[in-house]
Amino acid sequence: MNKYNETFGIDISKAVFDCYGSIQGHLQFKNDETGFRKFQKMLSKDSLVVMEATGYYHYRFAQFLHHKSIAVSVVNPLSIKRFIQMKLSKVKTDKSDAKAICEYGLTQEVGLYTALTDVQSECLQLFRLLDSFIKKRTASKNKIHGEEVLGVPSSWVYRSLVRNKKHLDKEIKGIEAKLLSLVKQDQQNQLTLLQSIPGLGLKTALFLIVITDGFKKFETASQLCSYVGITPTIRESGSSVRVRARISKVGNRKLRNLLFLCSFTACKHNKGCRDIYERIVNKGKSKKLALIAVSNKLLKQAFAIAKSGHPYDPTFASVLKIN
Known part of the structure:
Protein backbone atom coordinates (compact mmCIF):
# COMPACT_ATOMS: atom_id res chain seq x y z
CA MET A 1 0.00 0.00 0.00
CA GLN A 108 4.48 -0.20 -7.18
CA GLU A 109 6.92 2.45 -6.02
CA VAL A 110 6.45 5.38 -8.40
CA GLY A 111 8.47 8.56 -8.66
CA LEU A 112 6.82 11.96 -8.57
CA TYR A 113 6.69 14.17 -11.66
CA THR A 114 8.93 17.21 -11.85
CA ALA A 115 7.49 20.03 -13.95
CA LEU A 116 9.52 21.44 -16.80
CA THR A 117 10.47 25.09 -16.96
CA ASP A 118 9.44 27.12 -20.00
CA VAL A 119 13.01 26.91 -21.33
CA GLN A 120 13.15 23.12 -20.88
CA SER A 121 9.78 22.68 -22.53
CA GLU A 122 10.81 24.78 -25.53
CA CYS A 123 14.10 22.89 -25.83
CA LEU A 124 12.29 19.55 -25.93
CA GLN A 125 9.93 20.85 -28.61
CA LEU A 126 12.88 22.08 -30.64
CA PHE A 127 14.64 18.73 -30.35
CA ARG A 128 11.56 16.87 -31.56
CA LEU A 129 11.30 19.20 -34.54
CA LEU A 130 15.02 18.92 -35.20
CA ASP A 131 14.83 15.12 -35.18
CA SER A 132 11.89 15.23 -37.61
CA PHE A 133 13.65 17.60 -40.00
CA ILE A 134 16.87 15.58 -39.93
CA LYS A 135 14.92 12.45 -40.93
CA LYS A 136 13.25 14.36 -43.76
CA ARG A 137 16.60 15.72 -44.94
CA THR A 138 18.06 12.19 -44.99
CA ALA A 139 15.09 11.02 -47.05
CA SER A 140 15.61 13.95 -49.45
CA LYS A 141 19.31 13.10 -49.82
CA ASN A 142 18.43 9.50 -50.65
CA LYS A 143 15.88 10.59 -53.25
CA ILE A 144 18.35 13.02 -54.83
CA HIS A 145 20.89 10.21 -55.04
CA GLY A 146 18.26 7.96 -56.62
CA GLU A 147 17.45 10.57 -59.26
CA GLU A 148 21.15 10.97 -60.06
CA VAL A 149 21.52 7.20 -60.47
CA LEU A 150 18.56 7.24 -62.89
CA GLY A 151 20.26 9.96 -64.90
CA VAL A 152 17.75 12.63 -63.77
CA PRO A 153 14.90 11.75 -66.19
CA SER A 154 12.85 14.59 -64.67
CA SER A 155 14.85 17.75 -64.07
CA TRP A 156 11.80 19.33 -62.41
CA VAL A 157 11.68 16.57 -59.76
CA TYR A 158 15.42 16.84 -59.20
CA ARG A 159 15.33 20.63 -58.73
CA SER A 160 12.34 20.31 -56.37
CA LEU A 161 14.23 17.81 -54.20
CA VAL A 162 17.31 20.05 -54.11
CA ARG A 163 15.20 23.06 -53.10
CA ASN A 164 13.55 20.98 -50.38
CA LYS A 165 16.93 19.87 -49.01
CA LYS A 166 18.23 23.46 -48.98
CA HIS A 167 15.12 24.56 -47.09
CA LEU A 168 15.61 21.80 -44.51
CA ASP A 169 19.30 22.70 -44.17
CA LYS A 170 18.29 26.27 -43.34
CA GLU A 171 15.61 25.20 -40.84
CA ILE A 172 17.94 22.74 -39.09
CA LYS A 173 20.65 25.37 -38.78
CA GLY A 174 18.13 27.81 -37.27
CA ILE A 175 16.83 25.25 -34.76
CA GLU A 176 20.33 24.32 -33.64
CA ALA A 177 21.20 28.00 -33.13
CA LYS A 178 18.03 28.57 -31.09
CA LEU A 179 18.72 25.48 -28.96
CA LEU A 180 22.25 26.62 -28.25
CA SER A 181 21.07 30.07 -27.14
CA LEU A 182 18.40 28.61 -24.83
CA VAL A 183 20.75 26.14 -23.13
CA LYS A 184 23.37 28.85 -22.68
CA GLN A 185 20.83 30.91 -20.74
CA ASP A 186 20.54 28.30 -17.97
CA GLN A 187 23.39 25.82 -18.36
CA GLN A 188 26.36 27.55 -19.95
CA ASN A 189 28.81 26.20 -17.36
CA GLN A 190 27.56 22.62 -17.70
CA LEU A 191 27.67 22.84 -21.49
CA THR A 192 31.32 23.92 -21.31
CA LEU A 193 32.15 21.09 -18.90
CA LEU A 194 30.58 18.42 -21.10
CA GLN A 195 32.38 19.66 -24.19
CA SER A 196 35.68 19.15 -22.37
CA ILE A 197 35.14 15.37 -22.77
CA PRO A 198 37.06 14.19 -25.88
CA GLY A 199 34.58 12.70 -28.33
CA LEU A 200 31.42 14.28 -26.90
CA GLY A 201 30.04 16.71 -29.49
CA LEU A 202 28.04 19.89 -28.99
CA LYS A 203 24.76 18.35 -30.19
CA THR A 204 25.06 15.40 -27.80
CA ALA A 205 26.00 17.70 -24.90
CA LEU A 206 22.95 19.88 -25.63
CA PHE A 207 20.64 16.89 -25.80
CA LEU A 208 22.03 15.43 -22.56
CA ILE A 209 21.43 18.66 -20.67
CA VAL A 210 17.87 19.04 -21.97
CA ILE A 211 16.58 15.50 -21.38
CA THR A 212 18.22 15.14 -17.95
CA ASP A 213 17.24 18.62 -16.73
CA GLY A 214 20.88 19.41 -16.14
CA PHE A 215 21.40 15.84 -14.78
CA LYS A 216 18.97 16.53 -11.90
CA LYS A 217 16.60 13.73 -12.93
CA PHE A 218 19.06 10.94 -12.14
CA GLU A 219 20.82 10.09 -8.90
CA THR A 220 23.32 7.62 -10.33
CA ALA A 221 25.06 7.06 -13.63
CA SER A 222 23.56 3.56 -13.86
CA GLN A 223 20.05 5.06 -13.78
CA LEU A 224 20.98 7.35 -16.67
CA CYS A 225 22.49 4.45 -18.66
CA SER A 226 19.30 2.44 -18.14
CA TYR A 227 17.20 5.39 -19.33
CA VAL A 228 19.26 5.74 -22.50
CA GLY A 229 19.16 1.98 -23.09
CA ILE A 230 22.85 1.10 -23.35
CA THR A 231 22.96 -1.32 -20.44
CA PRO A 232 23.43 -5.00 -21.35
CA THR A 233 20.62 -7.53 -21.08
CA ILE A 234 21.61 -11.13 -20.35
CA ARG A 235 19.44 -14.14 -21.15
CA GLU A 236 20.52 -17.40 -19.54
CA SER A 237 18.48 -20.34 -18.33
CA GLY A 238 19.87 -23.68 -17.24
CA SER A 239 22.54 -25.15 -19.46
CA SER A 240 20.78 -24.85 -22.83
CA VAL A 241 19.84 -21.16 -23.13
CA ARG A 242 22.83 -18.90 -23.68
CA VAL A 243 21.81 -15.85 -25.71
CA ARG A 244 24.55 -13.37 -26.52
CA ALA A 245 24.37 -10.25 -24.32
CA ARG A 246 22.94 -7.20 -26.06
CA ILE A 247 22.00 -3.65 -25.15
CA SER A 248 18.49 -3.32 -23.82
CA LYS A 249 17.31 -0.69 -26.37
CA VAL A 250 14.58 0.26 -23.90
CA GLY A 251 15.24 3.96 -23.59
CA ASN A 252 15.92 7.15 -25.49
CA ARG A 253 16.76 6.07 -29.04
CA LYS A 254 17.88 9.50 -30.24
CA LEU A 255 20.45 9.94 -27.45
CA ARG A 256 21.62 6.35 -27.86
CA ASN A 257 22.31 6.97 -31.56
CA LEU A 258 24.17 10.22 -30.84
CA LEU A 259 26.38 8.55 -28.24
CA PHE A 260 27.17 5.69 -30.62
CA LEU A 261 28.29 8.17 -33.28
CA CYS A 262 30.44 9.96 -30.66
CA SER A 263 32.07 6.64 -29.69
CA PHE A 264 34.01 6.48 -32.99
CA THR A 265 35.90 9.66 -32.09
CA ALA A 266 36.06 8.91 -28.36
CA CYS A 267 37.84 5.58 -28.80
CA LYS A 268 40.64 7.46 -30.58
CA HIS A 269 41.01 10.62 -28.48
CA ASN A 270 39.52 9.76 -25.06
CA LYS A 271 41.96 7.74 -22.92
CA GLY A 272 39.32 6.05 -20.77
CA CYS A 273 37.24 5.11 -23.80
CA ARG A 274 40.25 3.99 -25.80
CA ASP A 275 41.37 1.64 -23.00
CA ILE A 276 37.93 0.01 -22.85
CA TYR A 277 37.73 -0.33 -26.64
CA GLU A 278 41.16 -1.96 -26.93
CA ARG A 279 40.54 -4.29 -23.98
CA ILE A 280 37.28 -5.61 -25.45
CA VAL A 281 38.63 -5.97 -29.00
CA ASN A 282 41.76 -7.75 -27.72
CA LYS A 283 39.51 -10.30 -26.03
CA GLY A 284 38.16 -11.21 -29.46
CA LYS A 285 34.83 -9.43 -29.04
CA SER A 286 33.20 -7.54 -31.90
CA LYS A 287 34.05 -3.91 -32.59
CA LYS A 288 30.38 -3.00 -32.35
CA LEU A 289 30.23 -4.35 -28.80
CA ALA A 290 33.36 -2.35 -27.98
CA LEU A 291 31.78 0.84 -29.36
CA ILE A 292 28.66 0.23 -27.26
CA ALA A 293 30.90 -0.05 -24.19
CA VAL A 294 32.56 3.23 -25.21
CA SER A 295 29.11 4.86 -25.45
CA ASN A 296 28.37 3.66 -21.93
CA LYS A 297 31.69 5.02 -20.70
CA LEU A 298 31.05 8.39 -22.35
CA LEU A 299 27.70 8.65 -20.61
CA LYS A 300 29.24 7.84 -17.23
CA GLN A 301 31.97 10.40 -17.80
CA ALA A 302 29.36 13.04 -18.66
CA PHE A 303 27.39 12.22 -15.51
CA ALA A 304 30.49 12.33 -13.30
CA ILE A 305 31.73 15.62 -14.73
CA ALA A 306 28.30 17.27 -14.54
CA LYS A 307 27.85 16.21 -10.91
CA SER A 308 31.39 17.08 -9.80
CA GLY A 309 31.64 20.40 -11.62
CA HIS A 310 35.17 19.58 -12.79
CA PRO A 311 36.25 19.49 -16.46
CA TYR A 312 37.56 16.31 -18.02
CA ASP A 313 41.01 15.30 -16.78
CA PRO A 314 42.38 11.89 -17.89
CA THR A 315 44.86 11.88 -14.98
CA PHE A 316 42.20 12.50 -12.35
CA ALA A 317 40.57 9.07 -12.18
CA SER A 318 38.34 9.81 -9.20
CA VAL A 319 36.33 12.30 -11.24
CA LEU A 320 35.38 9.54 -13.66
CA LYS A 321 34.28 6.92 -11.12
CA ILE A 322 30.98 8.33 -9.87
CA ASN A 323 28.36 5.58 -10.07
Missing part, protein backbone atom coordinates in the same frame (compact mmCIF):
# COMPACT_ATOMS: atom_id res chain seq x y z
CA ASN A 2 1.18 3.52 -0.72
CA LYS A 3 0.94 6.47 1.69
CA TYR A 4 -1.83 8.34 -0.17
CA ASN A 5 -5.49 8.47 0.84
CA GLU A 6 -6.61 7.70 -2.71
CA THR A 7 -4.81 6.76 -5.91
CA PHE A 8 -6.12 7.63 -9.38
CA GLY A 9 -5.12 5.94 -12.62
CA ILE A 10 -5.44 8.07 -15.75
CA ASP A 11 -5.75 6.83 -19.33
CA ILE A 12 -5.58 9.96 -21.48
CA SER A 13 -6.44 10.44 -25.15
CA LYS A 14 -7.02 13.35 -27.51
CA ALA A 15 -10.60 14.21 -26.49
CA VAL A 16 -11.09 12.75 -23.00
CA PHE A 17 -9.29 11.10 -20.14
CA ASP A 18 -10.62 8.09 -18.24
CA CYS A 19 -9.98 8.10 -14.53
CA TYR A 20 -10.18 5.25 -12.03
CA GLY A 21 -10.00 6.08 -8.32
CA SER A 22 -9.14 3.44 -5.74
CA ILE A 23 -12.22 4.64 -3.80
CA GLN A 24 -14.43 6.46 -6.33
CA GLY A 25 -14.14 4.02 -9.21
CA HIS A 26 -14.45 5.02 -12.90
CA LEU A 27 -14.93 8.63 -14.04
CA GLN A 28 -14.41 10.45 -17.34
CA PHE A 29 -13.53 14.08 -18.11
CA LYS A 30 -12.78 16.20 -21.16
CA ASN A 31 -9.10 16.56 -22.00
CA ASP A 32 -9.02 20.36 -21.62
CA GLU A 33 -8.71 23.02 -18.91
CA THR A 34 -12.39 22.62 -17.95
CA GLY A 35 -11.98 18.88 -17.48
CA PHE A 36 -8.76 19.39 -15.53
CA ARG A 37 -10.48 21.77 -13.09
CA LYS A 38 -13.48 19.44 -12.60
CA PHE A 39 -11.12 16.57 -11.86
CA GLN A 40 -9.12 18.70 -9.42
CA LYS A 41 -12.25 19.67 -7.45
CA MET A 42 -13.25 16.07 -6.77
CA LEU A 43 -9.80 15.02 -5.57
CA SER A 44 -9.59 14.05 -1.92
CA LYS A 45 -6.78 15.32 0.28
CA ASP A 46 -3.38 13.64 -0.19
CA SER A 47 -4.26 11.98 -3.51
CA LEU A 48 -1.83 10.49 -6.01
CA VAL A 49 -2.49 10.71 -9.75
CA VAL A 50 -0.69 8.20 -11.96
CA MET A 51 -0.61 8.39 -15.77
CA GLU A 52 1.35 7.03 -18.70
CA ALA A 53 3.83 9.12 -20.65
CA THR A 54 1.83 9.51 -23.88
CA GLY A 55 3.70 12.24 -25.71
CA TYR A 56 1.69 15.42 -26.18
CA TYR A 57 -1.49 14.31 -24.40
CA HIS A 58 -0.15 13.70 -20.89
CA TYR A 59 2.16 16.71 -20.72
CA ARG A 60 -0.42 19.50 -20.28
CA PHE A 61 -2.39 17.56 -17.65
CA ALA A 62 0.74 16.64 -15.68
CA GLN A 63 1.92 20.26 -15.72
CA PHE A 64 -1.51 21.45 -14.54
CA LEU A 65 -1.60 19.01 -11.61
CA HIS A 66 1.96 19.78 -10.59
CA HIS A 67 1.30 23.53 -10.52
CA LYS A 68 -1.74 22.84 -8.30
CA SER A 69 0.56 21.02 -5.82
CA ILE A 70 -1.06 17.64 -6.52
CA ALA A 71 1.14 14.55 -6.35
CA VAL A 72 1.42 13.20 -9.88
CA SER A 73 3.53 10.41 -11.35
CA VAL A 74 4.24 9.88 -15.06
CA VAL A 75 5.11 6.24 -15.75
CA ASN A 76 6.82 4.61 -18.72
CA PRO A 77 4.07 2.98 -20.88
CA LEU A 78 6.20 -0.18 -21.15
CA SER A 79 6.02 -0.64 -17.36
CA ILE A 80 2.23 -0.46 -17.47
CA LYS A 81 2.09 -2.84 -20.43
CA ARG A 82 4.24 -5.42 -18.64
CA PHE A 83 2.12 -5.01 -15.49
CA ILE A 84 -1.09 -5.71 -17.44
CA GLN A 85 0.51 -8.69 -19.19
CA MET A 86 1.61 -10.10 -15.85
CA LYS A 87 -2.02 -10.08 -14.70
CA LEU A 88 -3.03 -12.03 -17.85
CA SER A 89 -5.78 -9.52 -18.55
CA LYS A 90 -7.93 -10.27 -21.62
CA VAL A 91 -9.78 -6.93 -21.66
CA LYS A 92 -8.26 -3.85 -23.32
CA THR A 93 -10.34 -0.68 -23.02
CA ASP A 94 -9.69 2.87 -21.82
CA LYS A 95 -11.64 2.06 -18.66
CA SER A 96 -9.69 -1.13 -17.95
CA ASP A 97 -6.38 0.63 -18.67
CA ALA A 98 -7.23 3.39 -16.17
CA LYS A 99 -7.98 0.74 -13.55
CA ALA A 100 -4.73 -1.10 -14.30
CA ILE A 101 -2.74 2.15 -13.96
CA CYS A 102 -4.47 2.77 -10.61
CA GLU A 103 -3.51 -0.72 -9.41
CA TYR A 104 0.05 -0.13 -10.62
CA GLY A 105 0.22 3.06 -8.52
CA LEU A 106 -1.13 1.19 -5.48
CA THR A 107 1.32 -1.69 -5.66
Whole structure:
Protein backbone atom coordinates (compact mmCIF):
# COMPACT_ATOMS: atom_id res chain seq x y z
CA MET A 1 0.00 0.00 0.00
CA ASN A 2 1.18 3.52 -0.72
CA LYS A 3 0.94 6.47 1.69
CA TYR A 4 -1.83 8.34 -0.17
CA ASN A 5 -5.49 8.47 0.84
CA GLU A 6 -6.61 7.70 -2.71
CA THR A 7 -4.81 6.76 -5.91
CA PHE A 8 -6.12 7.63 -9.38
CA GLY A 9 -5.12 5.94 -12.62
CA ILE A 10 -5.44 8.07 -15.75
CA ASP A 11 -5.75 6.83 -19.33
CA ILE A 12 -5.58 9.96 -21.48
CA SER A 13 -6.44 10.44 -25.15
CA LYS A 14 -7.02 13.35 -27.51
CA ALA A 15 -10.60 14.21 -26.49
CA VAL A 16 -11.09 12.75 -23.00
CA PHE A 17 -9.29 11.10 -20.14
CA ASP A 18 -10.62 8.09 -18.24
CA CYS A 19 -9.98 8.10 -14.53
CA TYR A 20 -10.18 5.25 -12.03
CA GLY A 21 -10.00 6.08 -8.32
CA SER A 22 -9.14 3.44 -5.74
CA ILE A 23 -12.22 4.64 -3.80
CA GLN A 24 -14.43 6.46 -6.33
CA GLY A 25 -14.14 4.02 -9.21
CA HIS A 26 -14.45 5.02 -12.90
CA LEU A 27 -14.93 8.63 -14.04
CA GLN A 28 -14.41 10.45 -17.34
CA PHE A 29 -13.53 14.08 -18.11
CA LYS A 30 -12.78 16.20 -21.16
CA ASN A 31 -9.10 16.56 -22.00
CA ASP A 32 -9.02 20.36 -21.62
CA GLU A 33 -8.71 23.02 -18.91
CA THR A 34 -12.39 22.62 -17.95
CA GLY A 35 -11.98 18.88 -17.48
CA PHE A 36 -8.76 19.39 -15.53
CA ARG A 37 -10.48 21.77 -13.09
CA LYS A 38 -13.48 19.44 -12.60
CA PHE A 39 -11.12 16.57 -11.86
CA GLN A 40 -9.12 18.70 -9.42
CA LYS A 41 -12.25 19.67 -7.45
CA MET A 42 -13.25 16.07 -6.77
CA LEU A 43 -9.80 15.02 -5.57
CA SER A 44 -9.59 14.05 -1.92
CA LYS A 45 -6.78 15.32 0.28
CA ASP A 46 -3.38 13.64 -0.19
CA SER A 47 -4.26 11.98 -3.51
CA LEU A 48 -1.83 10.49 -6.01
CA VAL A 49 -2.49 10.71 -9.75
CA VAL A 50 -0.69 8.20 -11.96
CA MET A 51 -0.61 8.39 -15.77
CA GLU A 52 1.35 7.03 -18.70
CA ALA A 53 3.83 9.12 -20.65
CA THR A 54 1.83 9.51 -23.88
CA GLY A 55 3.70 12.24 -25.71
CA TYR A 56 1.69 15.42 -26.18
CA TYR A 57 -1.49 14.31 -24.40
CA HIS A 58 -0.15 13.70 -20.89
CA TYR A 59 2.16 16.71 -20.72
CA ARG A 60 -0.42 19.50 -20.28
CA PHE A 61 -2.39 17.56 -17.65
CA ALA A 62 0.74 16.64 -15.68
CA GLN A 63 1.92 20.26 -15.72
CA PHE A 64 -1.51 21.45 -14.54
CA LEU A 65 -1.60 19.01 -11.61
CA HIS A 66 1.96 19.78 -10.59
CA HIS A 67 1.30 23.53 -10.52
CA LYS A 68 -1.74 22.84 -8.30
CA SER A 69 0.56 21.02 -5.82
CA ILE A 70 -1.06 17.64 -6.52
CA ALA A 71 1.14 14.55 -6.35
CA VAL A 72 1.42 13.20 -9.88
CA SER A 73 3.53 10.41 -11.35
CA VAL A 74 4.24 9.88 -15.06
CA VAL A 75 5.11 6.24 -15.75
CA ASN A 76 6.82 4.61 -18.72
CA PRO A 77 4.07 2.98 -20.88
CA LEU A 78 6.20 -0.18 -21.15
CA SER A 79 6.02 -0.64 -17.36
CA ILE A 80 2.23 -0.46 -17.47
CA LYS A 81 2.09 -2.84 -20.43
CA ARG A 82 4.24 -5.42 -18.64
CA PHE A 83 2.12 -5.01 -15.49
CA ILE A 84 -1.09 -5.71 -17.44
CA GLN A 85 0.51 -8.69 -19.19
CA MET A 86 1.61 -10.10 -15.85
CA LYS A 87 -2.02 -10.08 -14.70
CA LEU A 88 -3.03 -12.03 -17.85
CA SER A 89 -5.78 -9.52 -18.55
CA LYS A 90 -7.93 -10.27 -21.62
CA VAL A 91 -9.78 -6.93 -21.66
CA LYS A 92 -8.26 -3.85 -23.32
CA THR A 93 -10.34 -0.68 -23.02
CA ASP A 94 -9.69 2.87 -21.82
CA LYS A 95 -11.64 2.06 -18.66
CA SER A 96 -9.69 -1.13 -17.95
CA ASP A 97 -6.38 0.63 -18.67
CA ALA A 98 -7.23 3.39 -16.17
CA LYS A 99 -7.98 0.74 -13.55
CA ALA A 100 -4.73 -1.10 -14.30
CA ILE A 101 -2.74 2.15 -13.96
CA CYS A 102 -4.47 2.77 -10.61
CA GLU A 103 -3.51 -0.72 -9.41
CA TYR A 104 0.05 -0.13 -10.62
CA GLY A 105 0.22 3.06 -8.52
CA LEU A 106 -1.13 1.19 -5.48
CA THR A 107 1.32 -1.69 -5.66
CA GLN A 108 4.48 -0.20 -7.18
CA GLU A 109 6.92 2.45 -6.02
CA VAL A 110 6.45 5.38 -8.40
CA GLY A 111 8.47 8.56 -8.66
CA LEU A 112 6.82 11.96 -8.57
CA TYR A 113 6.69 14.17 -11.66
CA THR A 114 8.93 17.21 -11.85
CA ALA A 115 7.49 20.03 -13.95
CA LEU A 116 9.52 21.44 -16.80
CA THR A 117 10.47 25.09 -16.96
CA ASP A 118 9.44 27.12 -20.00
CA VAL A 119 13.01 26.91 -21.33
CA GLN A 120 13.15 23.12 -20.88
CA SER A 121 9.78 22.68 -22.53
CA GLU A 122 10.81 24.78 -25.53
CA CYS A 123 14.10 22.89 -25.83
CA LEU A 124 12.29 19.55 -25.93
CA GLN A 125 9.93 20.85 -28.61
CA LEU A 126 12.88 22.08 -30.64
CA PHE A 127 14.64 18.73 -30.35
CA ARG A 128 11.56 16.87 -31.56
CA LEU A 129 11.30 19.20 -34.54
CA LEU A 130 15.02 18.92 -35.20
CA ASP A 131 14.83 15.12 -35.18
CA SER A 132 11.89 15.23 -37.61
CA PHE A 133 13.65 17.60 -40.00
CA ILE A 134 16.87 15.58 -39.93
CA LYS A 135 14.92 12.45 -40.93
CA LYS A 136 13.25 14.36 -43.76
CA ARG A 137 16.60 15.72 -44.94
CA THR A 138 18.06 12.19 -44.99
CA ALA A 139 15.09 11.02 -47.05
CA SER A 140 15.61 13.95 -49.45
CA LYS A 141 19.31 13.10 -49.82
CA ASN A 142 18.43 9.50 -50.65
CA LYS A 143 15.88 10.59 -53.25
CA ILE A 144 18.35 13.02 -54.83
CA HIS A 145 20.89 10.21 -55.04
CA GLY A 146 18.26 7.96 -56.62
CA GLU A 147 17.45 10.57 -59.26
CA GLU A 148 21.15 10.97 -60.06
CA VAL A 149 21.52 7.20 -60.47
CA LEU A 150 18.56 7.24 -62.89
CA GLY A 151 20.26 9.96 -64.90
CA VAL A 152 17.75 12.63 -63.77
CA PRO A 153 14.90 11.75 -66.19
CA SER A 154 12.85 14.59 -64.67
CA SER A 155 14.85 17.75 -64.07
CA TRP A 156 11.80 19.33 -62.41
CA VAL A 157 11.68 16.57 -59.76
CA TYR A 158 15.42 16.84 -59.20
CA ARG A 159 15.33 20.63 -58.73
CA SER A 160 12.34 20.31 -56.37
CA LEU A 161 14.23 17.81 -54.20
CA VAL A 162 17.31 20.05 -54.11
CA ARG A 163 15.20 23.06 -53.10
CA ASN A 164 13.55 20.98 -50.38
CA LYS A 165 16.93 19.87 -49.01
CA LYS A 166 18.23 23.46 -48.98
CA HIS A 167 15.12 24.56 -47.09
CA LEU A 168 15.61 21.80 -44.51
CA ASP A 169 19.30 22.70 -44.17
CA LYS A 170 18.29 26.27 -43.34
CA GLU A 171 15.61 25.20 -40.84
CA ILE A 172 17.94 22.74 -39.09
CA LYS A 173 20.65 25.37 -38.78
CA GLY A 174 18.13 27.81 -37.27
CA ILE A 175 16.83 25.25 -34.76
CA GLU A 176 20.33 24.32 -33.64
CA ALA A 177 21.20 28.00 -33.13
CA LYS A 178 18.03 28.57 -31.09
CA LEU A 179 18.72 25.48 -28.96
CA LEU A 180 22.25 26.62 -28.25
CA SER A 181 21.07 30.07 -27.14
CA LEU A 182 18.40 28.61 -24.83
CA VAL A 183 20.75 26.14 -23.13
CA LYS A 184 23.37 28.85 -22.68
CA GLN A 185 20.83 30.91 -20.74
CA ASP A 186 20.54 28.30 -17.97
CA GLN A 187 23.39 25.82 -18.36
CA GLN A 188 26.36 27.55 -19.95
CA ASN A 189 28.81 26.20 -17.36
CA GLN A 190 27.56 22.62 -17.70
CA LEU A 191 27.67 22.84 -21.49
CA THR A 192 31.32 23.92 -21.31
CA LEU A 193 32.15 21.09 -18.90
CA LEU A 194 30.58 18.42 -21.10
CA GLN A 195 32.38 19.66 -24.19
CA SER A 196 35.68 19.15 -22.37
CA ILE A 197 35.14 15.37 -22.77
CA PRO A 198 37.06 14.19 -25.88
CA GLY A 199 34.58 12.70 -28.33
CA LEU A 200 31.42 14.28 -26.90
CA GLY A 201 30.04 16.71 -29.49
CA LEU A 202 28.04 19.89 -28.99
CA LYS A 203 24.76 18.35 -30.19
CA THR A 204 25.06 15.40 -27.80
CA ALA A 205 26.00 17.70 -24.90
CA LEU A 206 22.95 19.88 -25.63
CA PHE A 207 20.64 16.89 -25.80
CA LEU A 208 22.03 15.43 -22.56
CA ILE A 209 21.43 18.66 -20.67
CA VAL A 210 17.87 19.04 -21.97
CA ILE A 211 16.58 15.50 -21.38
CA THR A 212 18.22 15.14 -17.95
CA ASP A 213 17.24 18.62 -16.73
CA GLY A 214 20.88 19.41 -16.14
CA PHE A 215 21.40 15.84 -14.78
CA LYS A 216 18.97 16.53 -11.90
CA LYS A 217 16.60 13.73 -12.93
CA PHE A 218 19.06 10.94 -12.14
CA GLU A 219 20.82 10.09 -8.90
CA THR A 220 23.32 7.62 -10.33
CA ALA A 221 25.06 7.06 -13.63
CA SER A 222 23.56 3.56 -13.86
CA GLN A 223 20.05 5.06 -13.78
CA LEU A 224 20.98 7.35 -16.67
CA CYS A 225 22.49 4.45 -18.66
CA SER A 226 19.30 2.44 -18.14
CA TYR A 227 17.20 5.39 -19.33
CA VAL A 228 19.26 5.74 -22.50
CA GLY A 229 19.16 1.98 -23.09
CA ILE A 230 22.85 1.10 -23.35
CA THR A 231 22.96 -1.32 -20.44
CA PRO A 232 23.43 -5.00 -21.35
CA THR A 233 20.62 -7.53 -21.08
CA ILE A 234 21.61 -11.13 -20.35
CA ARG A 235 19.44 -14.14 -21.15
CA GLU A 236 20.52 -17.40 -19.54
CA SER A 237 18.48 -20.34 -18.33
CA GLY A 238 19.87 -23.68 -17.24
CA SER A 239 22.54 -25.15 -19.46
CA SER A 240 20.78 -24.85 -22.83
CA VAL A 241 19.84 -21.16 -23.13
CA ARG A 242 22.83 -18.90 -23.68
CA VAL A 243 21.81 -15.85 -25.71
CA ARG A 244 24.55 -13.37 -26.52
CA ALA A 245 24.37 -10.25 -24.32
CA ARG A 246 22.94 -7.20 -26.06
CA ILE A 247 22.00 -3.65 -25.15
CA SER A 248 18.49 -3.32 -23.82
CA LYS A 249 17.31 -0.69 -26.37
CA VAL A 250 14.58 0.26 -23.90
CA GLY A 251 15.24 3.96 -23.59
CA ASN A 252 15.92 7.15 -25.49
CA ARG A 253 16.76 6.07 -29.04
CA LYS A 254 17.88 9.50 -30.24
CA LEU A 255 20.45 9.94 -27.45
CA ARG A 256 21.62 6.35 -27.86
CA ASN A 257 22.31 6.97 -31.56
CA LEU A 258 24.17 10.22 -30.84
CA LEU A 259 26.38 8.55 -28.24
CA PHE A 260 27.17 5.69 -30.62
CA LEU A 261 28.29 8.17 -33.28
CA CYS A 262 30.44 9.96 -30.66
CA SER A 263 32.07 6.64 -29.69
CA PHE A 264 34.01 6.48 -32.99
CA THR A 265 35.90 9.66 -32.09
CA ALA A 266 36.06 8.91 -28.36
CA CYS A 267 37.84 5.58 -28.80
CA LYS A 268 40.64 7.46 -30.58
CA HIS A 269 41.01 10.62 -28.48
CA ASN A 270 39.52 9.76 -25.06
CA LYS A 271 41.96 7.74 -22.92
CA GLY A 272 39.32 6.05 -20.77
CA CYS A 273 37.24 5.11 -23.80
CA ARG A 274 40.25 3.99 -25.80
CA ASP A 275 41.37 1.64 -23.00
CA ILE A 276 37.93 0.01 -22.85
CA TYR A 277 37.73 -0.33 -26.64
CA GLU A 278 41.16 -1.96 -26.93
CA ARG A 279 40.54 -4.29 -23.98
CA ILE A 280 37.28 -5.61 -25.45
CA VAL A 281 38.63 -5.97 -29.00
CA ASN A 282 41.76 -7.75 -27.72
CA LYS A 283 39.51 -10.30 -26.03
CA GLY A 284 38.16 -11.21 -29.46
CA LYS A 285 34.83 -9.43 -29.04
CA SER A 286 33.20 -7.54 -31.90
CA LYS A 287 34.05 -3.91 -32.59
CA LYS A 288 30.38 -3.00 -32.35
CA LEU A 289 30.23 -4.35 -28.80
CA ALA A 290 33.36 -2.35 -27.98
CA LEU A 291 31.78 0.84 -29.36
CA ILE A 292 28.66 0.23 -27.26
CA ALA A 293 30.90 -0.05 -24.19
CA VAL A 294 32.56 3.23 -25.21
CA SER A 295 29.11 4.86 -25.45
CA ASN A 296 28.37 3.66 -21.93
CA LYS A 297 31.69 5.02 -20.70
CA LEU A 298 31.05 8.39 -22.35
CA LEU A 299 27.70 8.65 -20.61
CA LYS A 300 29.24 7.84 -17.23
CA GLN A 301 31.97 10.40 -17.80
CA ALA A 302 29.36 13.04 -18.66
CA PHE A 303 27.39 12.22 -15.51
CA ALA A 304 30.49 12.33 -13.30
CA ILE A 305 31.73 15.62 -14.73
CA ALA A 306 28.30 17.27 -14.54
CA LYS A 307 27.85 16.21 -10.91
CA SER A 308 31.39 17.08 -9.80
CA GLY A 309 31.64 20.40 -11.62
CA HIS A 310 35.17 19.58 -12.79
CA PRO A 311 36.25 19.49 -16.46
CA TYR A 312 37.56 16.31 -18.02
CA ASP A 313 41.01 15.30 -16.78
CA PRO A 314 42.38 11.89 -17.89
CA THR A 315 44.86 11.88 -14.98
CA PHE A 316 42.20 12.50 -12.35
CA ALA A 317 40.57 9.07 -12.18
CA SER A 318 38.34 9.81 -9.20
CA VAL A 319 36.33 12.30 -11.24
CA LEU A 320 35.38 9.54 -13.66
CA LYS A 321 34.28 6.92 -11.12
CA ILE A 322 30.98 8.33 -9.87
CA ASN A 323 28.36 5.58 -10.07
